[in-house]
Amino acid sequence: DQQVKQNSPSLSVQEGRISILNCDYTNSMFDYFLWYKKYPAEGPTFLISISSIKDKNEDGRFTVFLNKSAKHLSLHIVPSQPGDSAVYFCAASDLTGNQFYFGTGTSLTVIP
Amino acid sequence: GAGVSQSPRYKVAKRGQDVALRCDPISGHVSLFWYQQALGQGPEFLTYFQNEAQLDKSGLPSDRFFAERPEGSVSTLKIQRTQQEDSAVYLCASSQQETQYFGPGTRLLVL
Numbered sequence: 001d002q003q004v005k006q007n008s009p010s011l012s013v014q015e016g017r018i019s020i021l022n023c024d025y026t027n028s029m030f031d032y033f034l035w036y037k038k039y040p041a042e043g044p045t046f047l048i049s050i051s052s053i054k055d056k057n058e059d060g061r062f063t064v065f066l067n068k069s070a071k072h073l074s075l076h077i078v079p080s081q082p083g084d085s086a087v088y089f090c091a092a093s094d095l096t097g098n099q100f101y102f103g104t105g106t107s108l109t110v111i112p
Numbered sequence: 113g114a115g116v117s118q119s120p121r122y123k124v125a126k127r128g129q130d131v132a133l134r135c136d137p138i139s140g141h142v143s144l145f146w147y148q149q150a151l152g153q154g155p156e157f158l159t160y161f162q163n164e165a166q167l168d169k170s171g172l173p174s175d176r177f178f179a180e181r182p183e184g185s186v187s188t189l190k191i192q193r194t195q196q197e198d199s200a201v202y203l204c205a206s207s208q209q210e211t212q213y214f215g216p217g218t219r220l221l222v223l
Contacts, residue, residue, distance in 0.1 A: 032210050042217075043215050043216045044214045049210065091154075093210075097210055098160050098168050100145070101157070103154050104152070
């Protein structure tokens with residue numbers, strides 16, 4: 001049973017506009033959430049994270065929003081750049097941090 | 113600084129062969145994780161080490177899969193009698209706190 005879901009397998013956005021990637025989870029014990037970016041033939045690269053005590057975390061063009069009541073998080077990229085084109089995975093873990101559960105990924109294409 | 117490295121990057125095996133995949137974590141990272149990523153899927157947890165202790169192996173799909181980290185640094189994932197369904201990318205990650213840093217993965221193809 002998939003505990004972390006990314007329901008949009010792909011997303012296309014014009015350069016300069018906002019990209020919004022969504023992620024839903026089912027386990028209310030999840031306490032820490034991360035976004036990873038993955039280029040072909042490379043391992044996932046850490047992008048940004050958020051703990052459950054916050055509802056927003058910002059790092060440059062990247063902002064992650066967490067809605068615990070809805071069990072939903074989103075990644076906003078503003079402004080989007082062609083180099084942002086990659087597959088984005090969200091991941092979640094509980095307090096122990098012993099296991100991380102990943103979504104199936106969203107492939108983002110930023111059109112120049 | 114050096115990141116997580118994995119070898120080999122690609123491995124082709126005949127069904128029934130044993131394979132060994134190596135992971136060199138970031139120096140000083142206590143935690144080490146192995147994941148299996150099938151085509152079009154996200155990484156799926158296999159096992160977790162804290163130093164040399166294997167604290168969780170609940171994700172290993174069968175007893176053909178075995179992982180070790182004898183000195184608390186380099187780890188090896190061994191798959192015995194490989195099957196076609198073992199074909200996937202095997203990712204290793206290490207962490208010091210909450211954030212995991214991934215290696216490039218080993219792409220295993222079982223024919």
